[in-house]
Amino acid sequence: MRATWRWVHSDLRTHRGEALFAVLASAGVIASLLLAAALLGYAVSPWQRVFQQSQGSHVWLHGREGREGFDAAAVAPLAALDEVAAVSGPFRTAAATLETGGTRAGVALRATGARPPDTARPLLTEGRWLTTDGPRDQVVLERTLARTLWAEPGETVTVTLTGRRGPTTRTLHVVGVAETAEPRYRAGQGDGVGWLLPETLDRLAPAATGQSVGLRLKDADDTDYAVQRAVTLLGAERIDQVTTWQRAKADLGGDDRLLGQIFAAFGLAALLAAAVAVAGAVRARIRGQAGDIAVLKAVGFTPGQVIRGFLLQHLGFAVAGAALGTAATLACGRWIPGRVGAAVALWPRLPGHRLAVTGVPVAAVLLIAAATALAAWRAGRVPPVPAARQAHPVARPLSALGRRALGRRLSPVLVLGWRSAFTAPGRARVLGATARLALPIALMTVALVAWSTLGQFRTDPARVGRAAALTVRTAEPRPAAAAAAALEAVPGVADAVPGAEFPALVPGQTATITLRGLGTADDPYPHAIAEGRAPTGPDEAVAGQGLLDLLGVRVGEWVRMTVGGRPQILHLVGRSIEPDHGGRVVSTTLDTLRDGAPDLRPAFHALVLRPGADPRRTAAAVAAATGGDAEVRATADPAGGEDAPRGVLAALAAVLALIALVELLTLIGTGVRDRARDLLALRAIGLTPRQIGAVVVTAAALTALAAAVLGTTLGAALGHRLVDAEAAATGLGAGVARLPDPLFLGALVLAATATGALAALAPAVRTARHRLADSPGETF
Structure with a gap:
């Protein structure tokens, strides 16, 4: 054990930079996860936050x-x-x-x-x-x-x-x-x-x-x-x-459960991505010290001693990083400007604070320890000195496609950079590294899908079942045609749709749903249809996802309900996005409801505004036009008007960006070290130092580009399905997920590519300045 401690101490003194990077990477990831956890508690417990801040x-x-x-x-x-x-x-x-x-x-x-x-x-x-x-x-x-x-x-x-x-x-x-x-x-x-x-x-x-x-x-x-x-x-x-x-x-806090599930899933995914990134850095460091390990085994170290040494060393890095990140978050987090600082200051008074402060670092350390154990076990199997040269991968020969590209005088920097990124030292290792880098980028894209979906509740309310921005109720009912004509004459109003709403009992009278009549056959309401079509004929209706789940029916079936003691049978021809009453709403036309109640009059008018019309000014104009006897209400915002959920998504995206950066730096350092002989050979056959550096930068940029394209593609598909699944579970219904703008996703890919190129500049300069050598112990 004494020899193991002496080796660990000597290794730390020799590789101070790598040790410091491992500790700081762990600390940064832990601090970011804790800040995201604080914002999560701030967002999904709005009542708890207000109660504690106000001493309620x-x-x-x-x-x-x-x-x-x-x-x-x-x-x-x-x-x-x-x-x-x-x-x-x-x-x-x-x-x-x-x-x-x-x-x-x-x-x-x-x-x-x-x-x-x-x-x-x-x-x-x-x-x-x-x-x-x-x-x-x-x-x-x-x-x-x-x-x-x-x-x-x-x-x-x-x-x-x-x-x-x-x-x-x-x-x-x-x-x-x-x-x-x-x-x-x-x-x-x-x-x-x-x-x-x-x-x-x-x-x-x-x-x-x-x-x-x-x-x-x-x-x-x-x-x-x-x-x-x-x-x-x-x-x-x-x-x-x-x-x-x-x-x-x-x-x-009626939506706390849904937000909690979404953010908890993001948090666990970010924790997993962080563990994968830090564990990748550990494996890369152990692989880079294969020559040293072989020498240790040649002088008498057993495989068990090697495994224990690496476990103790890297577990110490993980614990030191977790302690540093936790201490920095708790001591300095409250001084961060904006909502993040306010969330950290309030966090100790929110439920789950102690569990998060201890659970996040402990979970991260355990995941890192598990990955380190696997890497250390592989280190224990490294052969002694005579076989140490196998620790450095043997470069693959240039492919026929690469030779043809060089023959056509394509830039050798681009050709050799492509070869370094996707063929050397081994395709399996390259694909694994690209997949690890794509993981946090995919999770960032999922967060962006959730961000865009929440944003459309304000920018495109008609797509989420909020075509009408205002609801008007009058104290004295007027003829529907006259009331609609008067309202449509108000500047800013595109359409005034008459409506009525009643509670209804499902078969067996085991639950209450909402029956809504909106519009007429000649003037239908613009429902947000996610499946099927809008009601046009007699006895046709659309229903929310919550009602379909409650009754166990599908679009195309007939449903029976009781309204005011009389039966009502409707044919469901479509599924609408319904944010009210948990989606337990069936909507038809007033004409259909009048078949059973000829004297039915509209109880309200839903106002669809013209593009660009201000709801507040339009409401004032409606009040003036009706002589003050009308009550005008704004349609409730399903998102609650809160920015806190989007703030948490932004924080999680920042955490994932840091994790991606750690993985990218590890990938670049590993690639430069594994391709050391290749790069020196290129210099020997005539490439200038500037071209060698350009090859390193090009390889890193192409790897980042491939990971970004793969991550954004998978993340967009996964995010779309996850958001729709959560919406369906709450009764809102699938079909609300909205992908980010393609230009934004393209900017994300370009940003990842540029970050890869910038991160490779320093290793590229060191490689270009290195003297011509070819040694089994060559490391960078």
Whole structure:
């Protein structure tokens, strides 16, 4: 064992540069994986992120209006409960309606101070907090409520409160937009939150008696018991509603499972690619020291000693790199500008932090150790000194195609570079190296496919089932033809499609689906058809993937459902991309629905806008054209308007780019060393040093080009299938995957090729300057 340690120490002193590269490569890969894991937690747990940043409340108790409320004295005993860590409030509240540009939304106005509360603190995303300066009546709106109203800081909204003397209307100045860990605004399912100063609420609703108080618990699992004790202390007659963190989390993070599956798969693939890259560097280093190993065995080292030596050495590199990368990420990651730094700073307070911090480095080290063990076992089989020359591959002769190319005076640099890249020292080894380099590039392409798919929810909503950008509902129904004509006369509106929506029961009444009537036979709705065709005849319909999976039917079959106590039988002629209700939607024409209900009138109109029309300005124009009696709503964005998922994809792409760079550097170094005699022979027959260097650069560029073409091709095909499979699993339906622009993929291939050429410059210069020699121990 002592001899093994002495050899390891001597080898480290001799090859300091290679050892440093191995440690830094491992550290860079581990740090990148940890940063991606932090961003993953930041993106797939939006409620957890907001809850931790805002010191949110697990429970909100809302008092009844018009009855005796709970003041600070009544709330004080809540802080003494064993389960309660902090109390937010109580806050006086008033229910109201906000309106701007024809869009209305319910809001719970909450009086708070000029300084946000410490517990359940709203997180400003735009604008500023409330002050006594500036406009008189200021309000900060919850983010989803502001998005529904298209309200931004600096604009005004109209607030209407209904009191004993009738409705009161005032104007509020929006000064900020904030996030909160409470349930977000959804039309018809719950009011949003607006924060204003107490004096503002006094002017709007002097007799407001609603109250809200938030409780932050020591243990989230004690929620039910804590609610019982709090209600008992305050009195059940004072409580109108209780909202808990479970509801808020389900409301804000409904797509966490899907995003978690996608990002976890990317993370595991990146970890595997990192292990393959680092293990390839280990194998290349061991192969480069074949001569030294042969000498060691000649002087008495056993195969077991050689194997142990390499295992100890490279396992030490992996552990040192993992420790360095982890320490650097935890210590300096929070100082990275932008969302990455914010994610790392918040990461310790998110669930799964400790598991990721320990699991990612340990998994990487174990994978590297497994690959190192295989390479070390091969090192133990290296023959002693007399056979050491076999460690250097024997070059293959120039092929007939290469000789013809040289005979036609094709550039010898290009011909010899092609030969170095794809024939010498052995095709199996060259193909293996190209495949290892293509792996991270393929995964990058998969990430780009996911990026492009998320981007089309904004750039091309019609392709993902969002042809209508606005929905208009009127208080007093008008004749469908007159209403449609009036709406289509508004500038920016291309088509006003009448529609109605009903809950329906499937056969056996075991589940509820949504039956939607849109358009007529003469004016059909532009469904996004992924399979089959759009409905045109009587009793024809299209369904979402979720409904097909629920009923176990296919396109072309007939389905039966119950609507309002009457049966409805429809022929499914197509599958549509349906982002609503988990895809459990069947859509037909209003003409078909009128066959069973002749008096059916449209409940809303879906507005398809002209290309380039601004939804916000069009909504204001619709409100003005209808005299203010219409409610205009923007169609919900299936992507939620969040950029965090795309940020994680960008981070993973950066991680994979680093992994590809490590593999590329290893491939170049190995290629130069394995082709040492070839390059020296070329110099002996008359090639200049500049031409020899150009051969090295050309070989690296061609290898990178081949790997990039292979990786982008396989990645595009794999990414398309994976995204469609995930979309089908969520009910949205296959057919939403979108490949990146071909020019972008071409730019990726060119970038990989240029990186290969640039990475080969330094080895090329060293090779060109090397003296003419031919020795079994020749290494570079």
